[in-house]
Amino acid sequence: MKYKLGDFVRFVDERMEGYVTRIIDENMIGVTGEDDFEIPVLASKVTSVYGHQSGGNAAGINPAATIIPTAEFKAKGVYLGVVGDTKAASVVHFNLVNDTSYQLLATFKTEKQQYKGEYIGIVAPNSAVVIYSAQLADIQLWPKFNLQILYYTQQDMKPETPLLFNDKFKAKDFSGAKKTVPVINQPGWLIRLDEPEMMLDAEKLKESFFKPAAEKQQVDKPKGEVDLHIEKLRDDYQFINSQEILHIQLDYFKKSLDAAIVHQLPDITFIHGAGNGILRHELHKQLGKHPKVQTFMDARKEKFGYGATKVLLK
Template identity: 55%
Template sequence: MFKIGDYVRFIDEKREGYITKIIDDLTVGVTDTDGFEIPVAKSNLTYVHGHHANADTANNAMPAQQVDEKFAEDGIFLAVAEDNKASVVAHFTLVNRTSYQLLLSLKTEKAGIYKGEFAGVIQPKASVQIYTANLGDLDNWPNFTFQTLYFTSGNKQPQKPLHVEKRFKSKDFSGAKGQIAEVNKYGWLIRLDEPALVIDAKKLKESFFNVKEEKPKVAKPPQEVDLHIERLRNDYQFLTQTEILNVQLEQFQKMLDAAIVHQMPSIVFIHGVGNGTLRDHIHKTISKHPQVRTFMDARKEKFGYGATEVVFKV
């Protein structure tokens, strides 16, 4: 049975790609190396050996590693990262940073239909890929239920089983991606064993009599954000090309996030023409951002091809 994330080859022509959408019982959407999604009959596809992204992984947990001298009681995360070859494909990896051996099960539910997706053992300080989805189809993702049992042969009081029900929303992926060592990729890291909130009655009482400090607010960005390096740094002459690009991308991500927070309908990023590197990075990010409806060249009569307007979903 074909699944999202499987790497397949067309039977009647020389073309390969990733399955990025299940259209119906007979048809799937395949995104090829050019980034175009093509509806294809399942009967016209075959697996490419060694590329089964959604193959059964219940027994594929990484071998047990040397556990730290200090026993780690918590640290269970879900890493969501894009596929190296198909950015619209998002792989879910369970990251176990605890010193426990975990028995994990994942079940999904959509429109009252439940489906078992994964069951297996995850060793201490190890990680296992457990699910794959289409990042651009976030609104149609199912509800996720994670259930975990903890095991250690050491002298430890038994942990209560972990039960997490999760419905992913756009805000879960609106922040900047970070480097995730366990998968060696940039992505989003979501903690599953978040400690329960403990309310201190005494401190709660005292808070009623204390003046609350105003929390810092995210400033609303201008409608047009100029990313030319001379606008961002006075010392740009001393920066390498890589450092310049990193500064520009950091400012772009900061302003993009701020525009979403303030629910702006659109924003323009002035990136210039140059060699196209900055423009390509920006377009790659917004093309798969769950909050972006569309993007286009902004006011060609003023900027030529040196600016991009981003239009957000309502």
């Protein structure tokens, strides 16, 4: 397969173009155009459009040594940075980020019934290279990653222990907030590869068990308008199925309603959107039997349309 995710291509027989957003098999690819509709097409029926680059940042390899004063030599800072493609939003790129003063000699294979070599090369100091690309929504289908890294420098430095990352990603691995990925300076999920395992602080752990009840039960005062759209609640919403999304939204709704009651708010508005109406229906069902709810109604239509519910509390 000569194409990879994020490549910009043009159809041979039609006046259409777009980005490769899926590798179906050795002969078929999925191409997404400006209308965000993915079209399956034979790879032989498209051609590359040169001058376009995908959102990944591939660093040039420069194995030449640069002498760095020992005091300024940076020994730590190896990451996997997962960032979205700037053109094909459904695609993410795995960047091997070298924020150290070493050259990294890296090999990367994927494992899914069989092993497949994906990348081999040298990552220069303070640079990054894309080693893998994948469909964001297909995380459950992603293969297991096997990444091996050796450190190299001509300088008089004690050799670092080689790194081995051998794991399969799950949706929960991307549940945290996005951060700025070093070197490439793009927002994304950051996995530190050269950080030792966290050691539990026994005293802090003990303190967490013996906090006063009042401190444990402190409830923050909610805002008057609570947005339940999943993209407002979780950064990893692209990886979550519809059933889990509804569970997360209802859980946040319950906590916000309880907090409004604790703080004796006269009313609170939940923004649920119009959509297919499932979330609105579930909210209304629970509000209808809540002992602390006086009544509820559609919020101001000129502001929210039919996408919000105002709740009057007793």
